[in-house]
Amino acid sequence: MVSAALELLGLSLCVIGSLLVMVACGLPMWKVTAFIEANIVVAQTIWDGLWMSCVVQSTGQMQCKVHDSVLALSHDLQAARALTIISCVMGVLGLMVVIAGAQCTNCIRAETIKARVVNAGGIIYIASGLFVLVPLCWMANNIISDFYNPQVPTAKKREIGAALYIGWAATALLLIGGAILCCSCPSSGNSGYSVNYAQTKRATQNGEYDKRNYV
Numbered sequence: 001m002v003s004a005a006l007e008l009l010g011l012s013l014c015v016i017g018s019l020l021v022m023v024a025c026g027l028p029m030w031k032v033t034a035f036i037e038a039n040i041v042v043a044q045t046i047w048d049g050l051w052m053s054c055v056v057q058s059t060g061q062m063q064c065k066v067h068d069s070v071l072a073l074s075h076d077l078q079a080a081r082a083l084t085i086i087s088c089v090m091g092v093l094g095l096m097v098v099i100a101g102a103q104c105t106n107c108i109r110a111e112t113i114k115a116r117v118v119n120a121g122g123i124i125y126i127a128s129g130l131f132v133l134v135p136l137c138w139m140a141n142n143i144i145s146d147f148y149n150p151q152v153p154t155a156k157k158r159e160i161g162a163a164l165y166i167g168w169a170a171t172a173l174l175l176i177g178g179a180i181l182c183c184s185c186p187s188s189g190n191s192g193y194s195v196n197y198a199q200t201k202r203a204t205q206n207g208e209y210d211k212r213n214y215v
Contacts, residue, residue, distance in 0.1 A: 018091030122181025
């Protein structure tokens with residue numbers, strides 16, 4: 001019962017983490033305009049994402065443009081695209097693997113094999129979290145380096161966007177949930193009590209029970 005509850009907890013954390021990875025992948029707020037020096041009061045805010053760039057006017061209007069060429073993107077954006085997509089795919093794959101081996105399903109009969117399948121699903125989720133962690137840290141490092149680089153113009157400096165924070169939260173959930181799934185063990189079918197069954201009494205040829213049965 002405890003093992004099944006841990007599986008459910010770990011799977012719930014991993015599913016939430018995978019959904020957050022998908023949200024972070026689609027949001028355009030990976031890099032946002034830095035409000036420093038003369039840029040404290042501006043008429044527009046620029047968002048840079050994996051798939052598009054958006055300009056938000058002070059009036060509330062927003063215009064977005066999809067990146068025309070993949071090769072024209074920086075190396076960190078190209079790597080972030082590939083790794084986040086791989087992480088999303090692994091999240092879906094891990095969900096199917098864990099459901100197949102969960103104790104609440106009957107896809108697999110042997111308890112030992114079910115536990116190993118769940119452990120494999122936990123490893124997949126941990127790998128998914130690591131795949132999305134790499135582009136997040138890479139992107140954050142580039143943003144911070146450019147922010148403190150005096151050679152970068154002030155208008156081109158960016159700050160860490162909300163998508164990176166969502167991605168870090170998703171990574172934490174994936175790693176914690178995957179670790180819980182890796183700790184899953186087969187449910188023990190043997191209780192601490194032993195039951196001894198008495199031998200069935202057999203009748204004699206004349207229809208009477210043997211007196212030895214009553215000794």
